[in-house]
Amino acid sequence: MRLDRFICKSTELSRAQAAVIIHAGRVAVNGEPLCDERAQVHESNRITLDDQVLQPRPFRYIMLHKPAGMICSNVDEYYASVFRLLSVEHPDELHIVGRLDVDTTGLVLLTDDGRWSFAITNPKSDCSKVYRVTLRDPISTASQTEVLQQRLIQGIKLQGEALPTRPALLTVLSEYQVLLTLSEGKFHQVKRMVAALGNRVRQLHRVQIGRLKLDIAEGEWRHLSEEEALRSADTNRIEAVRTL
Numbered sequence: 001m002r003l004d005r006f007i008c009k010s011t012e013l014s015r016a017q018a019a020v021i022i023h024a025g026r027v028a029v030n031g032e033p034l035c036d037e038r039a040q041v042h043e044s045n046r047i048t049l050d051d052q053v054l055q056p057r058p059f060r061y062i063m064l065h066k067p068a069g070m071i072c073s074n075v076d077e078y079y080a081s082v083f084r085l086l087s088v089e090h091p092d093e094l095h096i097v098g099r100l101d102v103d104t105t106g107l108v109l110l111t112d113d114g115r116w117s118f119a120i121t122n123p124k125s126d127c128s129k130v131y132r133v134t135l136r137d138p139i140s141t142a143s144q145t146e147v148l149q150q151r152l153i154q155g156i157k158l159q160g161e162a163l164p165t166r167p168a169l170l171t172v173l174s175e176y177q178v179l180l181t182l183s184e185g186k187f188h189q190v191k192r193m194v195a196a197l198g199n200r201v202r203q204l205h206r207v208q209i210g211r212l213k214l215d216i217a218e219g220e221w222r223h224l225s226e227e228e229a230l231r232s233a234d235t236n237r238i239e240a241v242r243t244l
């Protein structure tokens with residue numbers, strides 16, 4: 001990460017204050033003063049401020065149950081940001097791992113660990129996201145289910161996208177409600193896929209990411225243990241499920 005970011009993550013200094021002490025030659029990396037705040041440093045480097053070794057704060061992993069009417073953004077826009085629900089120190093260091101639309105509810109993850117969020121959001125990781133979808137039109141027959149499942153497994157060509165969607169799984173809960181399991185997160189993906197299948201989403205709720213299930217009430221949040229954080233980045237491959 002950048003040197004100034006490392007300083008912010010291991011002290012109470014702001015980015016601007018970090019730049020000032022770096023320019024003043026008070027920061028050394030592996031014993032050598034480093035005066036460029038943009039220089040890249042690694043956690044394994046020995047970084048000192050006035051000869052005191054700096055330790056970055058441990059990474060944070062957070063689960064939040066997003067209500068409808070709030071946005072997945074670090075700042076308020078027309079709607080209030082989900083960050084308003086959080087009471088944590090240094091909220092500016094956190095980012096959202098896979099946003100939900102303003103009208104979508106359910107599981108949102110937040111972190112300051114870029115590698116973890118990449119492992120969850122990169123489609124190549126095959127980390128599954130499970131959505132409970134309430135539909136406008138019912139799925140009434142087994143053959144209708146079979147056709148939809150086949151189309152979801154083959155992939156759906158969405159308007160404006162070069163590639164079809166990756167294989168997705170359908171589980172019918174009732175006539176009007178299904179679980180949809182995806183391993184990618186294109187813009188409005190569930191709504192666009194359902195529309196491409198000739199139906200409409202009435203309500204959308206994310207229940208699970210990887211093997212981590214939402215287990216808190218709407219509007220609440222909690223820290224995840226390291227074991228839970230690993231569970232949420234678990235690949236839980238759709239391909240593997242499909243061939244069972």
Ligand code: URA
Pocket residue numbers: 099100101102104187188189190191192204
């Ligand atoms: N797909 C959507 O269409 N919306 C969301 O909020 C999440 C997935």
